[in-house]
Amino acid sequence: MTAAFVFPGQGSQAVGMGKALAEAFAPARAVFDEVDAALGEKLTATMWDGPADKLTLTENAQPALMAVSVAVMRVLEAEAGVDIKRDAKFVAGHSLGEYSALAAAGAFSITDAAKLLRIRGSAMQKAVPVGTGAMAALLGLELEAASAVAAEAAQGEVCQAANDNGGGQVVVSGNKSAVERAVEIAKAKGAKRAMMLQVSAPFHCALMQPAADAMAEALGKTNIKVPAVPVVANVLAQPISDPKEIVKRLVEQVTGTVRWRECAAYMAGQGVTTFYELGAGKVLTGLLKRIADGATGTPIGTPDDVAAFKAKRS
CATH class of the missing domain: 3.40.366.10 (Malonyl-Coenzyme A Acyl Carrier Protein, domain 2)
Structure with missing residues (x-):
């Protein structure tokens, strides 16, 4: 099999x-x-x-x-x-x-x-109330690097790796402001692309x-x-x-x-x-x-x- x-x-x-x-x-x-x-x-x-x-x-x-x-x-x-x-x-x-x-x-x-x-x-x-949470895709970063980005972006809020999809595609999830910070930090750390996702809630996070x-x-x-x-x-x-x-x-x-x-x-x-x-x-x-x-x-x-x-x- x-x-x-x-x-x-x-x-x-x-x-x-x-x-x-x-x-x-x-x-x-x-x-x-x-x-x-x-x-x-x-x-x-x-x-x-x-x-x-x-x-x-x-x-x-x-x-x-x-x-x-x-x-x-x-x-x-x-x-x-x-x-x-x-x-x-x-x-x-x-x-x-x-x-x-x-x-x-x-x-x-x-x-x-x-x-x-x-x-x-x-x-x-x-x-989570609509508009409070968000998710973003970080492309070109592996899980360890993306998790470090999420930790740096959290600043007392929730921001964590939600999906490790493979091929350098990691999705982060959490409070909207923290996820927005993660997008900017990821770009500064060499992500090929980092973008907010059109989702209705911040799935797979605390x-x-x-x-x-x-x-x-x-x-x-x-x-x-x-x-x-x-x-x-x-x-x-x-x-x-x-x-x-x-x-x-x-x-x-x-x-x-x-x-x-x-x-x-x-x-x-x-x-x-x-x-x-x-x-x-x-x-x-x-x-x-x-x-x-x-x-x-x-x-x-x-x-x-x-x-x-x-x-x-x-």
């Missing part, structure tokens, strides 16, 4: 995502119907018809992205005979994608994943503690099983399978750094040579090329992608 299934995070959403899958495949329709039922609303209407700003709302984007990812997984199982336990060494996801990975591997039901991500998205949005508390409560009431294959946890960059540890790490992930570079490097170091990105977009596929030398990344999110995957396997 030299493959891993990986699942995208927020920012990969686009109006229309998953629609062609639903039209082409009954297993995909079943996933979208289950998500709509779990949330008591037609999230699929927003996913397929927009408006884009409604889909981008964190409380909608998170369950929507999970729905597309798990729909792809179910289609691959039905159409291409994929068995995650047999065909994948690991699963992993970027931020909310960790929930998609766990749902795909059977650790929780689609209904529970949708409800958890609705709570997570809503709690992350409410944790300001998200109220959301972490909400997730601890919600996850504590959720039935979590041992996943079919280990999930490489964002906050550890190590594989975990124990349900109690899964809860602990998902709670930590709300305020902790998404160590994506290390997650991908760990999987590559364990012999993974093929990464399949299941769901919307191909952000992770692009990042993987910069992290894991010689590994191939293949995004699967449309009926054509499914057909190409099947053709390769036959």
Whole structure:
């Protein structure tokens, strides 16, 4: 087993995502119907018809992205005979994608994943008043240098590395004034580019503690099983399978750094040579090329992608 299934995070959403899958495949329709039922609303209407700003709302984007990812997984199982336990060494996801990975591997039901991500998205949005927090991308600095920039910029406020995406791309998160300082310090310290991001809240930093508390409560009431294959946890960059540890790490992930570079490097170091990105977009596929030398990344999110995957396997 030299493959891993990986699942995208927020920012990969686009109006229309998953629609062609639903039209082409009954297993995909079943996933979208289950998500709509779990949330008591037609999230699929927003996913397929927009408006884009409604889909981008964190409380909608998170369950929507999970729905597309798990729909792809179910289609691959039905159409291409994929068995995650047999065909994948690991699963992993970027931020909310960790929930998609766990749902795909059977650790929780689609209904529970949708409800958890609705709570997570809503709690992350409410944790910090709009305009108080911010995030910025620092390009051309590795994690250690970016963390030093964040520490210098904090000046008594919150500023920390939120995402270590690999290829010299680190995102910092925290109080808006501190993040603005980080952009200027990063430029002075040789970053190729440093820019504020259009986000609705400062994710993956200490300001998200109220959301972490909400997730601890919600996850504590959720039935979590041992996943079919280990999930490489964002906050550890190590594989975990124990349900109690899964809860602990998902709670930590709300305020902790998404160590994506290390997650991908760990999987590559364990012999993974093929990464399949299941769901919307191909952000992770692009990042993987910069992290894991010689590994191939293949995004699967449309009926054509499914057909190409099947053709390769036959």
